[in-house]
Amino acid sequence: AQKITQTQPGMFVQEKEAVTLDCTYDTSDQSYGLFWYKQPSSGEMIFLIYQGSYDEQNATEGRYSLNFQKARKSANLVISASQLGDSAMYFCAIPQAGTALIFGKGTTLSVSS
Amino acid sequence: DVKVTQSSRYLVKRTGEKVFLECVQDMDHENMFWYRQDPGLGLRLIYFSYDVKMKEKGDIPEGYSVSREKKERFSLILESASTNQTSMYLCASSSPGRTNQPQHFGDGTRLSIL
Numbered sequence: 001a002q003k004i005t006q007t008q009p010g011m012f013v014q015e016k017e018a019v020t021l022d023c024t025y026d027t028s029d030q031s032y033g034l035f036w037y038k039q040p041s042s043g044e045m046i047f048l049i050y051q052g053s054y055d056e057q058n059a060t061e062g063r064y065s066l067n068f069q070k071a072r073k074s075a076n077l078v079i080s081a082s083q084l085g086d087s088a089m090y091f092c093a094i095p096q097a098g099t100a101l102i103f104g105k106g107t108t109l110s111v112s113s
Numbered sequence: 114d115v116k117v118t119q120s121s122r123y124l125v126k127r128t129g130e131k132v133f134l135e136c137v138q139d140m141d142h143e144n145m146f147w148y149r150q151d152p153g154l155g156l157r158l159i160y161f162s163y164d165v166k167m168k169e170k171g172d173i174p175e176g177y178s179v180s181r182e183k184k185e186r187f188s189l190i191l192e193s194a195s196t197n198q199t200s201m202y203l204c205a206s207s208s209p210g211r212t213n214q215p216q217h218f219g220d221g222t223r224l225s226i227l
Binding site for chain 1: 203
């Protein structure tokens with residue numbers, strides 16, 4: 001069965017610094033994808049970035065990028081130049097049974113000025 | 114943009130009541146999902162549906178049922194609410210097929226059972 005592990009309950013960073021949020025996973029599928037979501041205190045889940053297991057390059061979306069290491073089964077999210085609005089909870093997820101997602105327990109990111 | 118709308122942001126009900134949480138999406142997605150979110154536990158899948166009138170149990174279906182009479186609407190039902198069902202409930206939808214399709218979420222319903 002698929003499993004997602006996020007080992008950092010909380011991370012603290014100052015504005016303009018880069019931060020890496022860890023995610024390791026376990027899956028028996030040969031082809032799979034990893035998703036990252038952001039959840040501000042208001043509660044909505046916002047899709048950030050996707051990495052396919054056979055993608056040749058690490059995914060990037062603006063200030064978000066993935067450090068994808070398939071052999072180590074890790075898909076760490078890198079946020080460059082942190083902003084106050086990045087303060088939120090971040091979840092890593094992997095599909096199970098083809099469509100439903102398994103989520104990690106999340107990492108709370110706090111950005112200070 | 115995909116819009117997933119949950120009927121209430123906040124809801125307070127009493128133990129033993131039958132509670133309905135409604136979710137509507139406007140993108141003609143086949144797949145719809147209900148999760149609950151609790152501190153320290155992340156999101157856990159309650160039920161999902163691949164099509165109208167179809168439903169599949171997720172990881173924690175006990176105490177819940179669902180209804181999908183129309184493609185755009187997926188309802189979560191607490192048959193007899195209990196205090197341990199106090200939680201944040203999130204609805205999501207996605208396109209079928211490839212696993213690279215993200216799920217799009219509603220704003221969530223914070224449900225309190227007194």
